[in-house]
Amino acid sequence: PVLVVDYGAQYAQLIARRVREAKVYSEVVPHTTPVADLLARNPRAVILSGGPSSVYAEGAPELDPALLEAGVPVMGLCYGFQAMVQALGGSVAHTGRGEYGSTPATVTDTGSTLFDGVPEHQSVWMSHGDSVTEAPPGMKVTATSDGAPVAAVEDDERRLYGVQWHPEVLHTAHGQRTLENFLHKGAGIPADWTPANVVDELVDRVRAQVGEDRVLCALSGGVDSSVAAALVQRAVGDQLTCVFVDHGLLREGEAEQVEEDFVAATGVDLVVVDAREQFLAALAGVSDPEEKRKIIGAQFIRVFEQAARDVVSDRGDEEHPVKWLVQGTLYPDVVESGGGEGAANIKSHHNVGGLPDDLQFGLVEPLRALFKDEVRAVGLELGVPEAIVWRQPFPGPGLGIRIVGEVTGERLDVLRRADAIARAELTAAGLDREIWQCPVVLLADVRSVGVQGDGRTYGHPVVLRPVSSEDAMTADWTRVPYETLAKISTRITNEVREVNRVVLDVTSKPPGTIEWE
Ligand code: XMP
Secondary structure (H helix, E strand, O other): OEEEEEOOOOOHHHHHHHHHHOOOOEEEEEOOOOHHHHHHOOOOEEEEOOOOOOOOOOOOOOOOHHHHHOOOOEEEEOHHHHHHHHHOOOEEEOOOOOEEEEEEEEEOOOOOOOOOOOOOEEEEEEEEOOEEEEOOOOOEEEEEEOOOOOOEEEEOOOOEEEEOOOOOOOOOOOHHHHHHHHHHHHOOOOOOOOHHHHHHHHHHHHHHHHOOOEEEEEEOOOHHHHHHHHHHHHHHHHHEEEEEEEOOOOOOOHHHHHHHHHHHHHOOEEEEEEOHHHHHHHHOOOOOHHHHHHHHHHHHHHHHHHHHHHHHHHHOOOOOOEEEEEOOOOHHHHHHOOOOOOOOOOOHHHHOOOOOOOOOOEEEOOOOOOOHHHHHHHHHHOOOOHHHHOOOOOOOOHHHHOEEOOOOHHHHHHHHHHHHHHHHHHHHOOOOOOOOEOOEEEEOOOOEEEEEOOEEEEEEEEEEOOEEOOOOOOEEEOOOOHHHHHHHHHHHHHHOOOEEEEEEOOOOEOOOOOOOO
16 A cells, blocks of 8 residues: 555545545555554555644654665655655754745746646645755755745655645645656556456455355445445355345335345345334334434344344354444544554444444454545446435434424325425436535424415425535535525425425534434
8 A cells, every 4th residue: 555644634534535546545554653564564655744743843753764764655745744854864944934825836847756747836735834944965856935945855766755735635736746746656656546456356355354154234225335235245245145124214215226226236135124113113202312313223223133133044054154244334434543453433423223333243344445435436336326326425313313303104204205305306406416415304393374275274394404515524504596495395385285384404514413303
C-alpha cells in the first residue's frame, strides 16, 4: 500500500481517498507507528500528512530520518513537508508570514516531476504559520509563494518530495495532478486499484479466510450489506446464506427488491423471515422514540438468532457448521476506531438493527478497506442492481422512527404510500444525487382541518425532510424546486386519503437531527 502517516490532520483520510482516486491503494497509519513497522508493510510510497503542530513545539510529532533513508518514495504535505525538511537538514522558521486559505503560488521549475502538466501560476490551499526558509542540501526548490519562499522541493534521486500546501483539498486546483505525478512518476506506481482488481483481491482474501466453512449474512437491503454479501457470494458461492428480516418497517418495494432483484443479480441463497406481526405486536402502545429503537433492536436480534439456528440445522451439515458472519464495515469506521485489526467500533445507534456481539461467529468484513464510493464501484462491478448500489441511507429502525406516535399497521401503510410518492417525484426531478436522503414523517397524533371535494377533512400532516450532507454528521435542508414540492404535495393529498397537509422541514442539522425521532 501507499501509507499516509497521520500527523493529526483532519486531512489524512482525505489524502488516502485522493490516492485511491489515482487508482493506487492506500491506508492511513498513525504517526506513532515506528519506522520499522512502516517498512515491514512494504509500502510503495509514504505520504506525510499535515498537522496542527509547529515542528518546534515541545512534544511535536517527530519524523524519524530513517524513513527518509530507506529508499521508499516519500512526499510531505504541509506539516509533513516541514518535518521532512527539518529531518533532512533544511530550516523551518516562524517568519510571521503565515498563509491561510487560497493563496497564489508560482511553480519555479515547470519541468519538475511533481509539476509536470501543472501551470506556472496556480491557486493553492495553504494553512501554515511556520515556513521553510532554506531547502535541505541536495534538494531542488520547485515552487514559491509570498509567505513561503520554499513552497515545494524535490529530489528525484532519493525520490523525496514535499509541498507546503494541501494538494488533497479541492481548493487546490491542480492538487490531484500533483499527487498523481508523485505516485505515478516520482514513485513509479501503476494505476492498478481498479474495481475489477479490487474484486479479485477481496474475493481471494475471503476465500482464504473462510475456507470450507459456512457463512451467514444479515442482509438489510442497504448498500453496504448488499455489496458485502455479493462479494462473499462471488468468493464462496453457496457456502453463504443471507438472512433478510422483513420487520414490516420497510418502504414500498424494498423487500421485493432484495427478494427478487438482488437474488437474481447475485444468486445468493436467501432466507426471508416474515416477522411483521411480531414487530407490530412488540411495538403496540409505544410512542417514545428511544423505546421504539430498543424494541426494534431487541426483536431484530431475537429473529436473527432464531434464523441463524434454523440455517445451522437446515443447511450446515455436521462437517461444515456456520462459523462466520458477514458485516459491511467500511474503512472510515476502521480508521475512526483506531485502525486496528479488531472489530470496528461502529457508532452505537448504528447497531440498532445490527447484530449482537455475543454471537458465536467470527467476522468476515470484506469491505473494511473501502470507502463508500469504492463500495459502490465494487457493487456495480459485481452486478448488484443500481437501485441498491445508489440507495440513499435508511435507518435500521426504518419507518418505525418516522411515525411520530404509536406505530400501527394502518399508519405504516399511510406513510409507505406517501413516501413512495415523494421518492418517485424526487427521482423524476433528477434530485437523487443532490439529496442525501429525504425522510417522510407522519405526524400520526396531529390532525388538522382541511377541505377536499365538497367536504371537510380532518386528517394528518406528513413532513418532507430533504437534506443535503457529506456524512450525516451535519446537514442542510435541500432547496428542492417549488414545482417539485407542489407536485409531491398535490399527489400525496390526492392519493393518500388520510393525509390532508404536506409540510416542509427547513431546519439544518444542527440543531435538528435528520430523522424526527
Ligand atoms: P440523525 O437523525 O441522527 O441521523 O441526524 C443521521 C443518519 O443516521 C441515520 N440513522 C440511523 N441509522 N439506525 C441506523 O442504522 C438508527 O437507529 C438510525 N438513526 C438515524 C439517519 O437516517 C441518517 O442517515
